[in-house]
Structures are given as C-alpha cells and as structure tokens.
Amino acid sequence: MAALAPPVAAVRTAVRQALRETGGPVLVACSGGADSLALAAATAFVAPRAGLAAGLVTVDHGLQSGSAERASAVAAWAREAGLAPVEVATVEVGGRSGGPEAAAREARYAALLDAAARLGASAILLGHTRDDQAETVLLALARGAGPRGMAGMPPRREVDGVALLRPLLDVSREETRKACAALGLSPWDDPHNADPAYARARVRSTALPALVEALGAGVVDNLARTARLLAADAAALDEIAASALERARRPGDALDVTELERLPDGVRTRVLHAWARERGAPPAALSHRHVAALDALVTAWRGQGAVHLPGGHLVARRGTLLR
Numbered sequence: 001m002a003a004l005a006p007p008v009a010a011v012r013t014a015v016r017q018a019l020r021e022t023g024g025p026v027l028v029a030c031s032g033g034a035d036s037l038a039l040a041a042a043t044a045f046v047a048p049r050a051g052l053a054a055g056l057v058t059v060d061h062g063l064q065s066g067s068a069e070r071a072s073a074v075a076a077w078a079r080e081a082g083l084a085p086v087e088v089a090t091v092e093v094g095g096r097s098g099g100p101e102a103a104a105r106e107a108r109y110a111a112l113l114d115a116a117a118r119l120g121a122s123a124i125l126l127g128h129t130r131d132d133q134a135e136t137v138l139l140a141l142a143r144g145a146g147p148r149g150m151a152g153m154p155p156r157r158e159v160d161g162v163a164l165l166r167p168l169l170d171v172s173r174e175e176t177r178k179a180c181a182a183l184g185l186s187p188w189d190d191p192h193n194a195d196p197a198y199a200r201a202r203v204r205s206t207a208l209p210a211l212v213e214a215l216g217a218g219v220v221d222n223l224a225r226t227a228r229l230l231a232a233d234a235a236a237l238d239e240i241a242a243s244a245l246e247r248a249r250r251p252g253d254a255l256d257v258t259e260l261e262r263l264p265d266g267v268r269t270r271v272l273h274a275w276a277r278e279r280g281a282p283p284a285a286l287s288h289r290h291v292a293a294l295d296a297l298v299t300a301w302r303g304q305g306a307v308h309l310p311g312g313h314l315v316a317r318r319g320t321l322l323r
C-alpha cells in the first residue's frame with residue numbers, strides 16, 4: 001500500500017478530532033476551493049469509520065458566470081466520494097447591507113443553517129485554515145477591533161442548535177492544496193480571493209507576505225496563536241462581565257452606577273456592551289463610540305444628555321442609575 005501523503009494525513013487527523021465533538025450527522029460546507037475540498041475528502045474518509053453520516057452542501061451565489069456548473073461539479077464529485085445527502089443551495093445575494101462580500105456570507109450561512117435544519121445535521125464543517133485565521137487577526141488588529149475581534153474565528157460555535165465547526169484552523173492553506181494534489185483533486189480558484197477590491201485579498205496577497213518576509217515564516221503561526229490566546233482571555237472576561245452585570249442590575253431595567261464605577265475599564269465596557277445588546281442594539285451597529293458614550297455617563301459624568309443607541313433606545317443617567 002502506498003504511504004499516505006503527510007498533508008492528507010494532517011487534514012484527516014484534524015477532521016477526526018473535530019468529529020469526536022459531534023454526536024450526529026454532519027454536513028461539509030464546500031465551495032470547491034482547496035480548503036473545503038480537502039475538508040470534504042477527509043470527511044468522506046473519516047466519517048464512515050467514526051460511524052457518522054456525512055453530507056455536503058455547496059452554495060451557488062449566482063454571482064459569477066459558471067457558478068451553477070461549478071456547484072454541480074462539486075456535488076457530482078461529492079456523491080462519487082460517498083457523501084450523502086448532497087445538495088446545491090441556490091441563494092439570492094442582492095438587497096442586503098454591508099457590501100457584496102458580507103451579503104454573500106450572510107446568504108451562505110442562512111442557506112447552510114437551513115440545510116442543516118432540513119437534513120437533521122448536528123454540525124456544519126467549514127474549511128477555514130490557519131492562514132484564514134491569521135488574516136482575520138491582522139484585519140481585526142488594523143481596524144482596532146479589540147481582543148474579541150482579534151480572537152478570530154472560533155473552532156466551534158453553536159447557532160440555532162447546530163454546531164459550526166472549523167476543523168482546519170491548525171492546518172495551513174499549503175497543506176490543503178497539497179492534500180488535494182495528493183488525492184488527484186482539482187480545486188476551484190475563487191477569483192474573489194485574488195481581487196484587490198477586497199481587503200482580505202489584499203492582506204492575503206500583499207500584507208501577510210510582506211510580514212513573513214520582514215519577520216519570518218513563523219508570523220502566520222504566531223498570529224493564529226494570538227487568536228487562541230485572546231479567545232481564552234475574551235471568554236474569561238465575558239464571564240466576569242456577565243457576573244458584574246448581574247450585580248449591577250436594579251429594578252426597572254436599570255444599572256447601578258456605583259457598582260459600575262468599581263469595575264476595571266475592560267470589564268465595565270463589556271458590561272455596558274452586553275447590556276446595550278440586551279436592550280436590542282444590533283451588535284453589528286453597536287460601535288466603540290456608543291460604548292464610550294455610555295461609559296462616559298459612568299466615569300465622566302457632567303450632566304450630559306442621553307445616549308442614542310442603534311435600534312432606537314435612549315440611555316440616560318438619573319442620579320446613580322443608568323436607564
């Protein structure tokens with residue numbers, strides 16, 4: 001028997017570990033790109049041996065010519081590889097806010113979650129790699145996103161009772177390409193990945209290679225490790241903030257300023273952020289500016305007016321209460 005190529009083994013090991021965390025059927029989200037194709041091939045191999053059913057969904061965003069043919073080719077390959085059920089989900093991307101990339105992502109996740117619900121899958125496997133994670137950390141750092149943003153993409157997240165798993169966060173993009181090559185698979189090259197109109201593509205093609213050249217090849221690994229370290233810190237701080245929020249609550253949906261004043265800055269801003277979200281402020285619209293204005297009601301009180309939050313809420317200070 002021919003020896004198994006190391007990249008194929010690396011991807012299979014990563015998938016095997018991720019599948020241990022699932023208790024039911026899984027779905028691979030596959031674009032046909034090298035990352036998710038390597039992921040799908042590994043899942044087709046590993047899942048039956050772990051006694052798990054594994055299917056595949058490929059989303060046709062209808063944004064590029066030939067996208068329908070590509071989606072059917074991915075689906076045909078997946079059936080051949082033994083994945084079942086296999087679905088092509090066609091989505092409408094137009095009419096959403098936040099730019100075409102964000103709109104496509106939103107439509108894709110909605111379609112994937114819908115497929116998981118219909119097909120009774122307990123988890124969706126996504127093909128984000130260590131390189132994607134490093135890019136996410138750099139992008140978050142550059143826009144001043146704070147530790148939660150720089151914590152990058154979590155290896156596991158629950159949405160509507162379905163686990164979104166990213167088994168390849170410790171696998172490099174080069175390994176997924178080599179795994180595809182070793183298995184004789186021809187991945188699709190998404191032209192968006194090289195389109196300089198997208199910030200992520202510019203990070204991929206210019207910023208990260210420049211950093212690697214200046215600081216050494218370990219940079220990608222180190223950025224991914226930064227994400228893991230910050231994710232652990234952010235989770236700990238979120239827990240502390242959740243308890244602090246409970247202590248600060250007063251009847252009538254109010255917060256006690258004297259409780260908030262005692263908190264370290266990093267905990268207090270988290271409490272205010274969480275409380276604003278609870279009041280219905282959409283997380284994407286809730287900016288540092290809003291939280292800083294709420295914080296000023298606590299720490300820089302000089303009788304200023306109410307703070308307007310996205311979602312239409314007003315927060316004012318009355319004596320030692322925020323409401």
Ligand SMILES: Nc1ncnc2c1ncn2[C@@H]1O[C@H](COP(=O)(O)OP(=O)(O)OP(=O)(O)O)[C@@H](O)[C@H]1O
Nearest residue numbers: 029030031033034035036057058059125126127128
């Ligand atoms: N059209 C699609 N259909 C199904 N899943 C998708 C699709 N596009 C992306 N995904 C899922 O989201 C993951 C991340 O996609 P993204 O486009 O951000 O990264 P990528 O590096 O281009 O990934 P890939 O090389 O697999 O296309 C993919 O690995 C895949 O699991």
